Amino acid sequence: MEWTQRHKSPFVSTTFSFIWAIWEATRRYRVGLKHDIEIAVIDSRMLAGRAATTLELLRKGTPKERHLDYWKWYRYALESQNVLVHGSIPAPAVLTSVPLLSLVDKLPAYLLRQECDHTKLLSPFDSLSWDTMDRKPSFRQFCQDMSDQFLRLPTEHRLRDATGGSVRLAMAFLRPWFHKVVAKDFTNATETACTLAFIIAQWPAQWWSRDHVEMWSVIRSLVQAVAEEVREKRRSELAEEVRRPQGV
Incomplete structure (x- = not known):
């Protein structure tokens, strides 16, 4: 769905990937107007029968039923490990909901800029080692860069x-x-x-x-x-x- 129509969807979009959640939350914070962004930790065991990965749903269709953007969606679903929950997420399933800003200084060193003076940073996000202001960011490139940084x-x-x-x-x-x-x-x-x-x-x-x-x-x-x-x-x-x- 287009972003302007997503509120009409009967599904809630979640993810199995902690790193996608951090990357996407940071992207939304930096390029959007909404800054009260939180990341929720959900007990997936409590969503049995009402949730499915986007990949599962995409694979169910026949080749003739595929949308023109099928492979674009497939690649997105693969990278994001997206999970769609029908209806709503019950409150007991939400273990925590943590403000994004409280996580930035808790990230492992390979996600942070090396040898920077944190006292002179204008924003907590300036300590991150990827370009958080990129208007067309690539999650795949982000993953490769962070992995390379870790291995160095x-x-x-x-x-x-x-x-x-x-x-x-x-x-x-x-x-x-x-x-x-x-x-x-x-x-x-x-x-x-x-x-x-x-x-x-x-x-x-x-x-x-x-x-x-x-x-x-x-x-x-x-x-x-x-x-x-x-x-x-x-x-x-x-x-x-x-x-x-x-x-x-």
């Missing part, structure tokens, strides 16, 4: 980005939900955070991540340490609330 880093820096950097970004995405859930369901909180951190860690170079299996245990250890710290803090806060005299 020294090995120890790559490991740092793939472990600590991935956990940091995963926690930035999940923070409100994680802090609420970790005291009640420690396993669910840590497994969810690990799953997202694993996805982030593999993105810049999957073949490289397969050759460094040690980073999976490092990620688990980091998530476990953060979770234990947050859980103890939450318990202390709850205990303090119980001890505090209640006003009448």
Whole structure:
């Protein structure tokens, strides 16, 4: 559909790709007028039966039914990992909704400009290593450039980005939900955070991540340490609330 008609669609557009969400949100923020942009993290298990990938839907049609722009849409669906949800997304399925600006300084180093003075930047987006003001950006080129930048880093820096950097970004995405859930369901909180951190860690170079299996245990250890710290803090806060005299 044309962008002017999208509000009439019975579908809500989402994505399986965290990096597409960041890239697209940044593009909309920089070239559009709307700046209250947030990225929501959705539990896809709660959308069973009402969601399908755009690729699935495109592949269902016969060659004779294909629109002239079929391959253009196909390429877009492949790059964006787009998922269409019929109707609406139930509130319990939305784990968090995080302002884009709160994520910028939590991104791994390979997505940021190297050796820039952050105190002199006019905008937080000026720290990003891709041209966020490009009127005709290419997601494919963006992916290639960021992967190349990651692979140019020294090995120890790559490991740092793939472990600590991935956990940091995963926690930035999940923070409100994680802090609420970790005291009640420690396993669910840590497994969810690990799953997202694993996805982030593999993105810049999957073949490289397969050759460094040690980073999976490092990620688990980091998530476990953060979770234990947050859980103890939450318990202390709850205990303090119980001890505090209640006003009448």
